[in-house]
Amino acid sequence: MIKFDRFKFHPLKKKWNLLDLIINLKDCIKSKSISDNFLIKDISSINYPEKDTIIFIEKKNTLIKKKQINSLLIFDDFDNYNNSKNKNKIFVIDLSKTYWKVINMLLFHEDSIDFQDEFDFIDNSYISKFAHIDQSSKLYNNCIVGRGVTIGKNCIIKNNVVIKNSIVGDNVIIGDNSSIGTSGFGFDLNNMGACNILPQIGIVVIEDNVRIGSNCTVDRAKIDTTYIGENSMIDNLVHIAHNVQISNNACLAAQTGISGSTKIGKNLISGGQSGFSGHLKIGDNVIVAAKSGVTKNIPDKSVVAGFPATDINKWKKMIIKQRKDGHK
Amino acid sequence: MIKFDRFKFHPLKKKWNLLDLIINLKDCIKSKSISDNFLIKDISSINYPEKDTIIFIEKKNTLIKKKQINSLLIFDDFDNYNNSKNKNKIFVIDLSKTYWKVINMLLFHEDSIDFQDEFDFIDNSYISKFAHIDQSSKLYNNCIVGRGVTIGKNCIIKNNVVIKNSIVGDNVIIGDNSSIGTSGFGFDLNNMGACNILPQIGIVVIEDNVRIGSNCTVDRAKIDTTYIGENSMIDNLVHIAHNVQISNNACLAAQTGISGSTKIGKNLISGGQSGFSGHLKIGDNVIVAAKSGVTKNIPDKSVVAGFPATDINKWKKMIIKQRKDGHK
Amino acid sequence: MIKFDRFKFHPLKKKWNLLDLIINLKDCIKSKSISDNFLIKDISSINYPEKDTIIFIEKKNTLIKKKQINSLLIFDDFDNYNNSKNKNKIFVIDLSKTYWKVINMLLFHEDSIDFQDEFDFIDNSYISKFAHIDQSSKLYNNCIVGRGVTIGKNCIIKNNVVIKNSIVGDNVIIGDNSSIGTSGFGFDLNNMGACNILPQIGIVVIEDNVRIGSNCTVDRAKIDTTYIGENSMIDNLVHIAHNVQISNNACLAAQTGISGSTKIGKNLISGGQSGFSGHLKIGDNVIVAAKSGVTKNIPDKSVVAGFPATDINKWKKMIIKQRKDGHK
Numbered sequence: 001m002i003k004f005d006r007f008k009f010h011p012l013k014k015k016w017n018l019l020d021l022i023i024n025l026k027d028c029i030k031s032k033s034i035s036d037n038f039l040i041k042d043i044s045s046i047n048y049p050e051k052d053t054i055i056f057i058e059k060k061n062t063l064i065k066k067k068q069i070n071s072l073l074i075f076d077d078f079d080n081y082n083n084s085k086n087k088n089k090i091f092v093i094d095l096s097k098t099y100w101k102v103i104n105m106l107l108f109h110e111d112s113i114d115f116q117d118e119f120d121f122i123d124n125s126y127i128s129k130f131a132h133i134d135q136s137s138k139l140y141n142n143c144i145v146g147r148g149v150t151i152g153k154n155c156i157i158k159n160n161v162v163i164k165n166s167i168v169g170d171n172v173i174i175g176d177n178s179s180i181g182t183s184g185f186g187f188d189l190n191n192m193g194a195c196n197i198l199p200q201i202g203i204v205v206i207e208d209n210v211r212i213g214s215n216c217t218v219d220r221a222k223i224d225t226t227y228i229g230e231n232s233m234i235d236n237l238v239h240i241a242h243n244v245q246i247s248n249n250a251c252l253a254a255q256t257g258i259s260g261s262t263k264i265g266k267n268l269i270s271g272g273q274s275g276f277s278g279h280l281k282i283g284d285n286v287i288v289a290a291k292s293g294v295t296k297n298i299p300d301k302s303v304v305a306g307f308p309a310t311d312i313n314k315w316k317k318m319i320i321k322q323r324k325d326g327h328k
Numbered sequence: 329m330i331k332f333d334r335f336k337f338h339p340l341k342k343k344w345n346l347l348d349l350i351i352n353l354k355d356c357i358k359s360k361s362i363s364d365n366f367l368i369k370d371i372s373s374i375n376y377p378e379k380d381t382i383i384f385i386e387k388k389n390t391l392i393k394k395k396q397i398n399s400l401l402i403f404d405d406f407d408n409y410n411n412s413k414n415k416n417k418i419f420v421i422d423l424s425k426t427y428w429k430v431i432n433m434l435l436f437h438e439d440s441i442d443f444q445d446e447f448d449f450i451d452n453s454y455i456s457k458f459a460h461i462d463q464s465s466k467l468y469n470n471c472i473v474g475r476g477v478t479i480g481k482n483c484i485i486k487n488n489v490v491i492k493n494s495i496v497g498d499n500v501i502i503g504d505n506s507s508i509g510t511s512g513f514g515f516d517l518n519n520m521g522a523c524n525i526l527p528q529i530g531i532v533v534i535e536d537n538v539r540i541g542s543n544c545t546v547d548r549a550k551i552d553t554t555y556i557g558e559n560s561m562i563d564n565l566v567h568i569a570h571n572v573q574i575s576n577n578a579c580l581a582a583q584t585g586i587s588g589s590t591k592i593g594k595n596l597i598s599g600g601q602s603g604f605s606g607h608l609k610i611g612d613n614v615i616v617a618a619k620s621g622v623t624k625n626i627p628d629k630s631v632v633a634g635f636p637a638t639d640i641n642k643w644k645k646m647i648i649k650q651r652k653d654g655h656k
Numbered sequence: 657m658i659k660f661d662r663f664k665f666h667p668l669k670k671k672w673n674l675l676d677l678i679i680n681l682k683d684c685i686k687s688k689s690i691s692d693n694f695l696i697k698d699i700s701s702i703n704y705p706e707k708d709t710i711i712f713i714e715k716k717n718t719l720i721k722k723k724q725i726n727s728l729l730i731f732d733d734f735d736n737y738n739n740s741k742n743k744n745k746i747f748v749i750d751l752s753k754t755y756w757k758v759i760n761m762l763l764f765h766e767d768s769i770d771f772q773d774e775f776d777f778i779d780n781s782y783i784s785k786f787a788h789i790d791q792s793s794k795l796y797n798n799c800i801v802g803r804g805v806t807i808g809k810n811c812i813i814k815n816n817v818v819i820k821n822s823i824v825g826d827n828v829i830i831g832d833n834s835s836i837g838t839s840g841f842g843f844d845l846n847n848m849g850a851c852n853i854l855p856q857i858g859i860v861v862i863e864d865n866v867r868i869g870s871n872c873t874v875d876r877a878k879i880d881t882t883y884i885g886e887n888s889m890i891d892n893l894v895h896i897a898h899n900v901q902i903s904n905n906a907c908l909a910a911q912t913g914i915s916g917s918t919k920i921g922k923n924l925i926s927g928g929q930s931g932f933s934g935h936l937k938i939g940d941n942v943i944v945a946a947k948s949g950v951t952k953n954i955p956d957k958s959v960v961a962g963f964p965a966t967d968i969n970k971w972k973k974m975i976i977k978q979r980k981d982g983h984k
Contacts, residue, residue, distance in 0.1 A: 316467030
């Protein structure tokens with residue numbers, strides 16, 4: 001994962017050390033084992049654990065690294081908690097609420113009312129004082145570029161584009177009315193409503209030469225990055241959810257949707273109105289026919305169609321059979 | 329239905345009394361029976377009929393209330409007209425044209441060229457002089473808030489959001505580039521084109537704690553309200569059509585579409601790219617799998633999948649069978 | 657096709673005569689046969705070939721008109737090249753790269769960094785100095801109207817609408833946050849990335865009385881026109897790709913997508929979330945049920961459903977059969 005300075009995007013509210021934080025979380029905590037104190041320098045994810053951070057571990061993340069990490073692990077499963085050899089660990093009643101509380105203690109984010117940004121009005125667009133746009137790049141009118149954003153060389157950002165919480169490479173084109181770096185769908189069915197939204201404190205990384213169409217949405221990651229690899233071409237009205245990883249040279253036709261955390265290999269070609277479930281692993285050189293619904297991992301070089309998506313030749317046979325049977 | 333003052337949103341053009349209105353409609357009228365005069369105070373719908381209003385009754389609305397209402401009923405079906413015991417009733421050649429004519433005589437709406445609004449430019453957004461936004465709420469940049477709109481406490485309205493003809497509760501979050509309170513798809517296949525559009529003079533009501541994502545569209549009702557209940561969570565690129573009623577705690581994943589007048593019970597969970605036909609009744613605690621096409625009413629606690637959507641277990645069996653058969 | 661002055665939208669960079677152009681293309685050319693010189697006055701397409709222009713002929717365009725045209729034909733297929741009796745013709749290694757090079761030599765377009773436009777800020781919108789909007793038409797706030805655009809009488813353009821590279825008739829309504837005249841998805845899988853995007857130098861033509869909803873995208877044609885016929889009604893979040901031709905009185909429900917170059921007859925009714933493959937020919941008076949995926953040409957007066965879309969009665973039988981079989 002590309003490293004980034006989270007607080008450039010989501011400013012630090014207050015520096016906390018571990019023991020003070022623990023005190024503030026006492027209503028959430030069922031059990032704890034703390035043998036250390038340290039200045040908390042960030043949140044990190046179980047996929048990219050970092051020293052001196054807080055790491056939230058859902059029940060389903062059965063993988064508990066055996067090697068210790070000098071961080072605070074927060075569990076919502078007692079067995080996981082109990083089996084962890086980490087020096088600092090707590091077991092909480094409600095992981096979502098604890099996450100919500102910790103993030104809101106630690107930093108500002110755009111779904112909290114106290115988030116602040118300052119804008120200059122430059123060439124008909126609002127550019128954050130804390131953004132950096134290479135002077136060779138061009139913005140059309142009515143764009144918003146939020147705090148922390150960097151935009152590389154020779155980019156063309158069309159009209160009414162919103163770019164927040166994103167690092168954009170060189171030669172990128174983004175179409176009109178697209179929304180980049182927006183809040184991922186951070187809901188917990190047990191804690192519904194805008195008040196309980198799980199703060200999304202990651203970013204979007206868009207590599208060189210990417211082309212994004214009009215009226216698209218690319219959500220930033222929960223903690224890490226949503227990633228769109230080099231030379232990828234994205235058509236209109238496409239939705240890329242939080243934590244999606246798209247490798248180089250993807251070609252996504254209009255109205256495609258990719259759900260959260262799905263990883264896509266190189267050279268994907270996806271027809272229009274296709275959908276991908278979350279947390280999938282799609283291989284390299286995969287072709288997905290239009291209107292497919294991909295619900296399972298796909299190996300390299302597959303060509304799939306239908307819903308649930310399956311090998312296109314099998315799908316064709318199935319369709320022919322269905323039609324024949326239907327006429328009986 | 330939540331009551332609202334229609335003319336705050338769609339200003340009154342002229343006060344009419346019944347007899348004057350009837351004279352102006354003479355080209356539309358085939359038969360009439362008027363035994364009263366009254367000052368017309370509003371349009372109302374057959375679902376929420378009100379005194380001193382005009383009520384349009386389509387042929388398919390066979391339900392003619394037996395108790396009289398001191399209003400003008402306008403019918404396009406002679407039998408319905410004839411059977412009605414209402415004191416004031418007319419039978420017209422073309423209900424859509426009559427509706428079009430009456431609405432345009434009565435009030436201004438945003439699809440007529442003479443609709444007016446006045447905006448202040450406040451913190452990089454255009455706010456109607458006739459809108460009220462609680463001062464605790466926050467708008468990012470380039471938003472439009474139209475006449476009559478009220479926005480409650482602690483709301484966060486992201487960038488480039490258009491909110492018109494809407495009442496928004498407290499703690500609501502609306503994502504970038506979303507369009508709220510837009511004109512419903514008010515077409516009549518016999519009177520096509522923008523000139524003949526059926527004016528949509530209802531509103532949108534968004535309850536407390538609702539979260540709407542980016543690049544969504546929520547159309548206002550034709551006459552009454554499009555409703556999104558408390559704590560509902562709506563992802564990106566979702567379409568909510570006119571007169572849709574969504575109860576509390578709905579969770580709609582990206583690119584879902586709900587057609588006109590469908591009523592959805594509490595706690596709906598809908599996967600991405602799902603679609604709902606119009607005029608359906610979906611029960612409480614229903615789960616709709618991604619990419620489903622819901623074409624029929626769904627009872628409480630159902631879990632459905634596929635198109636046309638059916639019980640998910642039946643659907644799974646069907647898919648397995650299809651695949652087996654396809655390989656033969 | 658409606659004729660238009662391309663350079664009003666995509667300004668001429670430099671006047672070229674044929675021989676000078678050929679010299680500049682020498683790296684692309686494998687074979688050539690030039691017996692003429694002329695001032696190149698435009699690019700034209702194989703569908704609407706014009707005198708004194710450059711015409712790109714893909715391998716799949718086997719139709720080589722026998723009558724000569726006083727233009728330069730550029731081929732990527734040697735047999736086509738060889739069989740052509742045109743006086744001026746070249747055979748190139750890579751048609752996309754040659755197209756890219758020629759267009760960028762000839763004119764400015766909005767996907768090149770050097771494209772320029774100048775805007776006046778009028779009534780809260782940015783209007784190109786090179787656009788013409790009839791004074792009877794009304795724009796709400798935050799719109800962008802790009803160079804070359806003409807908007808006819810009594811149009812209503814809602815908020816945050818982007819209109820570029822378009823000719824708009826009278827009485828047209830365009831909904832909030834829609835993007836009209838945007839760049840078509842001009843990719844070539846062998847030359848990926850924003851740097852290699854095939855410039856889209858056509859326009860969009862929207863006829864009288866068309867109604868387009870909110871958050872829609874209508875891409876301009878590659879060379880000719882994307883066309884929306886009179887009285888057509890388009891709902892929200894609809895995608896119309898480059899070179900699509902929609903005849904009069906179409907009615908497209910929300911989230912429909914029509915892929916590139918598909919031609920649609922009169923009076924189409926299409927349900928929500930339907931998709932049309934590219935390069936299809938859809939007859940007159942066709943009805944496409946919601947969520948259909950149309951993959952083949954459809955004759956007049958057909959009613960189709962499903963994916964791949966088929967006759968709706970056959971589809972219904974098929975669905976009933978599938979359900980019965982699934983229960984076995």
